[in-house]
Amino acid sequence: MPVFNERIQAALYERKIQGLTRTLHCMQPSGATDIIYNGETYLNFSSNDYLGLATDxxxxxxxxxxxxxxxxxxxxxxxxxxxxxxxxxxxxxxxxxxxxxxxxxxxxxxxxxxxxxxxxxxxxxxxxxxxxxxxxxxxxxxxxxxxxxxxxxxxxxxxxxxxxxxxxxxxxxxxxxxxxxxxxxxxxxxxxxxxxxxxxxxxxxxxxxxxxxxxxxxxxxxxxxxxxxxxxxxxxxxxxxxxxxxxxxxxxxxxxxxxxxxxxxxxxxxxxxxxxxxxxxQHWRREHLVELSQCYYEQLSEVDGFTKTQTPIKPFMLATSQRALDVSNMLRQQGFWTTAIRPPTVPQGGARLRITLTANHDKHNIIKLANALKQAVKGI
Ligand SMILES: Cc1ncc(COP(=O)(O)O)c(C=O)c1O
Known part of the structure; x- marks a missing residue:
């Protein structure tokens, strides 16, 4: 018997018991900032569409x-x-x-x-x-x-x-x-x-x-x-x-x-x-990102897990995969999509939310996310 089936099952099982199984979500873009998943609409803070051109x-x-x-x-x-x-x-x-x-x-x-x-x-x-x-x-x-x-x-x-x-x-x-x-x-x-x-x-x-x-x-x-x-x-x-x-x-x-x-x-x-x-x-796209970055800083710089960056990539450090998943799920219940990034994509102990800003967000979006994030980290 070829070994492949056994190998596949063992690898999938290992991923599962480590809590590292990844899931493919079928997303529907909705407008410039939202995605629809399973009939629910979420404000997307996980894309790499930094300048907002994907839906332009x-x-x-x-x-x-x-x-x-x-x-x-x-x-x-x-x-x-x-x-x-x-x-x-x-x-x-x-x-x-x-x-x-x-x-x-x-x-x-x-x-x-x-x-x-x-x-x-x-x-x-x-x-x-x-x-x-x-x-x-x-x-x-x-x-x-x-x-x-x-x-x-x-x-x-x-x-x-x-x-x-x-x-x-x-x-x-x-x-x-x-x-x-x-x-x-x-x-x-x-x-x-x-x-x-x-x-x-x-x-x-x-x-x-x-x-x-x-x-x-x-x-x-x-x-x-x-x-x-x-x-x-x-x-x-x-x-x-x-x-x-x-x-x-x-x-x-x-x-x-x-x-x-x-x-x-x-x-x-x-x-x-x-x-x-x-x-x-279209310089306004970069200028707007800088303003959003400043707003993110003002809202969250005092919160444990915040990391300062000069780019639209804002890692929010949560150490363990479980904490990252928990916070991501709590935010999802509030209508925000922030993907949990876990090992092996990042080093052990470095699980995080990879929050990304785009030129399509506005300050109101950032403030709403920051409030929900503060609540979520209090709850874990
Ligand atoms: C630093 C870096 N290089 C290369 C790639 C791969 O690019 P592509 O998605 O076009 O295959 C990525 C994708 O995430 C990346 O982050």
Whole structure:
């Protein structure tokens, strides 16, 4: 008998007794800030739609226009016939905005990260990653032929002790579960002349820096490779690696997730170009987020579990998985959706609510959430 069934049952049972089983919820978006689940409406504080573009009508219309012009799917991988003028325009828009020679498109940030590490590294290389990097980067590092070491979170001193010639250093710009910023200026300074730096700015692009150029612009540095994902501030999905022309040529030849994967629908590329333009010009979205962040601070800074961040990601620390689930459930009863994040996504003892703000929220929403959260933590 094959072992697979037994393996599956054992793994599911283990998850269950650890209280770590994850549940897929079927959600219906409702308006700009709400979601409907099981017939009930909740104010959503768990999306990554930081700028509120996922439900923006202007963006929907751009996508619809793209559908009329280009039809439904791309029909092939980029090097076959899947690459169109819509993809080209998106790449050019990203290069001009972010100041790189090339942009190479991918279906997701997960695949962009894997493609980068798998195609660039060989067995003689050293890969240095912040220990809190996203699963896509850590997994790719483990599977790549290079030797991987993880430096302590945001610890430039530790990174420096590990650095040798020809290392690839990889960090996130904004850490997805903690909402804190990487010390990019210092990391760039120690990496310079020794190795290359790649920054995954999934959570910084659109949100930080002049015209939403992201964490690197905010820190005043330019890494060798910048990964931007389109599932967060862009309100859509997909990703790009921004790099030099020669690195772009290299990825076009050797990045298997690019070469052997169907190109994004061209209509989506049209929508992404529109989103990039909206991000650059609609400064009010970032300004409003800053006001909301200040309001969140004023409401909750005295409450145990509060964590101060410069980003719309507001982890509310609850230590154990049970406490995180309890508070999340209490908030749900009050009409707020705040997902509990538990190990292994975060370290043991680091269970939390990952509260996220979006430009579609208003101060009234934040005050209501803060009041409910204060009540909930009193009750546990
Ligand atoms: C830091 C980081 N990188 C990469 C990804 C993966 O991006 P995508 O959702 O486009 O696959 C995520 C997604 O959550 C992320 O948080």
């Amino acid at each position: 009508r202007e963006l929907t219309q751009a996508w619809q226009k793209g559908l009329d012009q280009y039809g439904n799917g791309s029909g092939a991988s980029p090097l076959v016939t899947g690459f169109s003028s819509a993809h080209q325009k998106l790449e050019e828009t990203l290069c001009n905005w972010l100041g790189f020679g090339r942009a190479v498109l991918f279906g997701s940030g997960f695949s962009a990260n894997q493609a980068l590490l798998f195609s660039l590294l060989n067995k003689h290389d050293l890969l240095l990653q912040d220990r809190l990097n996203h699963a896509s980067l850590i997994e790719a590092g483990n599977l790549s032929p290079a030797r991987m070491k993880r430096f302590k979170h945001n610890d430039v001193g530790h990174l420096e002790t590990l650095l040798i010639e020809n290392a690839l250093v990889v960090t996130e710009g904004v850490f997805s579960m903690d909402g804190d910023l990487s010390p990019l200026k210092q990391i760039k300074a120690v990496t310079h002349n020794k190795g290359w730096l790649a920054v995954d700015d999934a959570h910084g692009i659109g949100v930080l820096g002049e015209d939403g150029k992201g964490s690197c612009a905010f820190a005043g540095i330019k890494p060798e490779m910048l990964i931007v994902t389109f599932g967060k501030a862009f309100g859509l999905s997909g990703a790009a690696i921004l790099c030099s022309e020669s690195m772009g040529d290299y990825l076009t030849q050797f990045a298997k997730h690019h070469v052997y994967s169907t190109a994004l629908p061209p209509s989506q590329a049209v929508a992404l170009t529109k989103a990039a333009q909206m991000i650059q010009t």
